[in-house]
Amino acid sequence: MTPGRAAISARHLRTDRWWLSPLVTAVALTIFIIYATWRAFANGDYYSTPYVSPLYSPCLASNCTPMDGGADWHLFGSWWGLSPALLVLVFPLGFRLTCYYYRKAYYRGFWASPPACAVAEPHAKYTGETRFPLVMQNVHRYFFYLALPVAGILTYDVVLAFRDESGAWGHAGLGTLVLLLNIVLIWAYTLSCHSCRHIIGGKLRHFSAHPVRYRLWGWVGALNGRHMLLAWSSLISVGVADLYVYLVASGAFDDPRFF
């Protein structure tokens, strides 16, 4: 107990289920991490014309499944023998790891720092984000910049999903819808980023001198207010989109066609 403070020995006196939210967070993140790790290393069943899993696009090594018109750019050549997903996943991984919302989620859920408000954390020392490695969280905006072209490529993938197996335009199947929903959520998540909000207008001191940026800042702010919701829904949609492509590519499920 700290000298001078009221002598209360209990770690906390909360009577509500404060542990529920960090627990759910930790479990949900763990499930996603396990699933994504399995899929990223699997190196198979990630493409079924015209759908590509968002975990494998762009595909940058020669060992990629050929994708009809898709983003299989063999920049890395044939020396890369591992799963091509590993080459690109570092970008979304870095983006989400340094995201202000996910930081809150895993600091609370995994690191119990703090587990919940007014519940004492179990650590003897605390330096927050003042030192290496956590001071590196400050690079978040660069991952935001990198997330933009990645989202652009995934958008291109969705456009290609409007072709049928033979490459003719005007197709739409359940897979097209799944990828479309996913990319809408990815864009909403990406644009609702706190760094985006800052860059687009938050850094200004005189909104009155920048009416366009002020308006954009307002829009991004509206999205930003839902950043947590978008972080979760886009995470789930990425998993679902990948799972869908996996099921179709492995032949376990036949993609229903709308037209």
Place this chain on the structure above:
Amino acid sequence: MTHTAHFKVWRGDTDGGDLQDYEVEVNDGEVVLDIIHRLQATQVADLAVRWNCKAGKCGSCSAEVNGRPRLMCMTRMSVFEPDETVTVTPLRTFPVIRDLVTDVSFNYDKARQVPAFVPPKGVPAGEYRMQQVDVERSQEFRKCIECFLCQDTCHVVRDHEENKTSFAGPRFLMRIAELDMHPLDAAADQGLVRSASAQEDHGLGYCNITKCCTEICPEHIQITDNALIPLKERAIDRKYDPLVWLGSKIRRRQD
């Protein structure tokens, strides 16, 4: 409707103390502060409690109710079940004076450490003109009633007394954000970059944006989203953005 509620209230001072049990009458529409006052009037005349407005506007009656930092005058008794024990303790983060009253001077010290608004050169006081859109953002921060519940909840100092010297706390980092966003503040002309100084001198880096300050603020100020994260981003502009850094080097050379 009237019922009898079971209360546990922390009583003591710097030499020690403990939770004591009381049975108190509760009427419809009452708040926790009413019950504390009834206790004082009927059972424990020397129970120390600080309050003033009973309207959630003076920020005096901050305490912890069932482990949650709250204003006693704004915590309705109806949020508890009639048979629920209601535990009232003083703010944990600050030294206790007696019973529910703590010494919050930590916050006054931190307030004094934030350099004041620097008036713009050549504009006489009374002639300041600002556009509404330029001040709107920081007006949210002016809703603060200085209850210091955020300062009490923040784990940086609540769980780590040793961080008190280096960390200003959410309330005063928000004050720095307010001044940094101020359309007329001329601190930069005097060489004070507020955002960088928030990180270097006021401990902004200790905040790990876990949002407890926002969760408990009785004025519902979005402290983390609208003040702390923007302030972090502003500090990054100054300290870690190579383009901005290069720009400032070049500009300095031209000066």
